[in-house]
Amino acid sequence: MDLLFCLEGILSDFRPLFNQQNFAVFQAFIFGFIANRGNGTLTELYQSSASETQYWSFPKFLSRGKWNADAVAALLIRRIQHLFEDWVYVYDETKALKTGKSQWGLHFFGNFSYQKHRVNQSKFHYGHEFGALGLLSQTATQWHLFPVWVKLIAPQTIRDKSQAVLKRICSKIVPGLIIFDRGFARRKVFTMARSFGHHILCRAKSNAVFYRLPKPPKHRQRGRPRKYGDRLDIRRLRYTLVDIGGQSYSIASKVVRTKMCDAEVRLVIIRNRPKASKPYRYFCVFTTDLMLEIPKIVEYYQQRWQIETAFRDAKQHFGFDAYRSKSRKSINRFVQLSFVAAALTKLIFLMPETTQKPISVEKVCQHLGIHWYRPRKLTQGLRVAYLRSQMAVASFSAKFRKKTNSQNISLTFQDDTPLPFNKAA
Template sequence: MFIEGILSDDNSIFKFLRGLDLDLFLSKPQFNHLTAFLNHMTRESYDGKISNVKHRHRTSLGRFLNKSQWECDAISTHLQSYITSYIYNRSQSTGQPVYVSIDDMTCVKTKPSSQASHPIQGCGWHFSHVAKRQVYGHQFVAVVLSCDGITLPYQLIPYEKDKASKIELVQQILKTLPTPPLKGYFLADSWYTCTSLLTLAHDEGFAYLGAVKTNRVIFPKGHRPKGIQLKVFAHQLNLKDLDLVTVGSTQYYTYTYEGRIKGGELVKIILSWPKKTVFNEKTLRCFISQDNQLSAKQILKHYTKRWPIETFFRDTKQSFGLANYQIRTLKGIRRLMLLIQLVYLYIHQKKTNHQSFGETLRMHQIECYRDVIKFVHDQTRHGMNLSSIFETLKVA
């Protein structure tokens, strides 16, 4: 008996995976490996390394991730269908819009020597927004779906620059989304804002709403046909041209431009500054929206709904070792990203409205400890000796 067999139904990842029908895609040994892996990903000792997974030999788990014949893409598609149904049903029942947030993150790895016989596949040089320079490692593109305070990971995959650009990769992912039941928004930072994604959002029944670089060219009256950059146009404004809006607890001065941008798209662009640093070029932030019915305040408020993708990266790094994995094949890395999505979904479905993700994970860990202690207590009462208990718990 393994520890996962000791856990109560309320804590059972086995029950969760069966509820997702993942046993239809995996053999019994593969399903057991998946269950064991996810169980130990929720432990305090897990830091992303296979060697942390107890009660399974690391060679067996390595084969499961790198070589075993199971369809990662089929499971990923099945999981996407589940997440889409969950979020879209939430939108239908609450009347709230669906948010599709797009972003990427970089995991730094050590650059191998030219003599390395087995370098990590898929590594390359990528620009890190955190380090603000080129770093060597993997870059992952993530798409998460949100509605009414619920955020679930739709896709998390490594970016391979020799196969497609990040924009093309994101387009491939977004084309798999059905039209939202009510309103829907694509949310992204300025690195993703481009004509092709604006067009795709419209074609897929969403509205694009994201940050835009301040060197973007607009065509206000008096600056046609050549246009003017947003940051240059901002210098021509004065305080009476601006509106003061409050988003959360922060006040911003804003200016609203409605018109075309380079590429011909008719949009609404908000130029905003924190109240205390109005007209400071370093604090100027610009946001673009295809939904021209939204006010400046509504656009800024909608954009804050992109924040959960940042917390998703933080939580998976801190709790599931997203940046610490030691897998050399791209197939294994893709499969590990799928496992991270699954374990994140498992912990999230246990979350209450008043708990953070970290608090929920900690409560789950405490509940698992209690289950093991309860098991020891019950077995002792039924006459099992200590050595047998040690053997059952694989700590003999």
């Protein structure tokens, strides 16, 4: 099946969320994000979409259009979960650097890549922060992460603080396993997520403390029963070799308690030694899902990095940080549409209708004329380039058919005009 036809079929599922005029602009936005070859500003999106509407309908759609960005994200999540059986959530935050003062929610935030020996580098950045949710799904061959939900974070307001944004997202999704980075290893975050029925998978900080489960007392004692036992020393645990994805790891596992979470957690420690003369290094991951197998825990957290590459792809190819809007609503809607375009670009290559004849990496590179680059799998950049070439061909064909319409060609002949086949005879 044609990829563009498949994309139109998926977009038709969003029709109940819009009226007729807004749905046409919504389609134009998605096609504009994919076909755009510039920075992704509103003017470039309008020019790339080849929309028949006026330009003013684009900013009006963001600021005054009657549609709900959260409903669009929720429908996208349900569609992906319906296609893939094995899926988990991944939550993280990203930044967009900005200048000026007129946009809503601008503030300073720390530059985590700051190093003293580098020159012309600031300790702080200025711009916007976003809380983003990705849906990590497994196909028959590999894992794929779809960016599905994003919200603007503004520390100066109670409604849009970091934890309030996470709470708003957790309350509107189906309960499941959420993967966090160690920056979210806080009791408030885990308690809030577990209150909505979610399980947690998170990396432990270097100074994290874990405790053994308390032993039951031999005799009944006064007071509240103990919640924490002796402090756990991960160096004294028994480590065994476990094969995960064709690679062997030295792993230890134990059900423990920690003050970062109000429930028992399964702690998984991976131990490695770079050199025989160096001490061991420990990588700790814990989860509240005690039924989850150890190889799955390690594999899930290994795939967490895909959300970082999804942020990079959204900024490079889908204009995530190219918005010029000033209001909170317009910014939230713009970045959400960028996420929808990025997710649908990856989804149409994995749909059952399009995978009857799989689109291989060799076919895409041959179509694009790439002979110096031989990737092992389809990247988001190759998908976008292939789709843009398909859109260019479809646009040229439509214009050519419009110019050579049979209604504009006169087929009447004069009686005395000799026909070509009469001359040949």
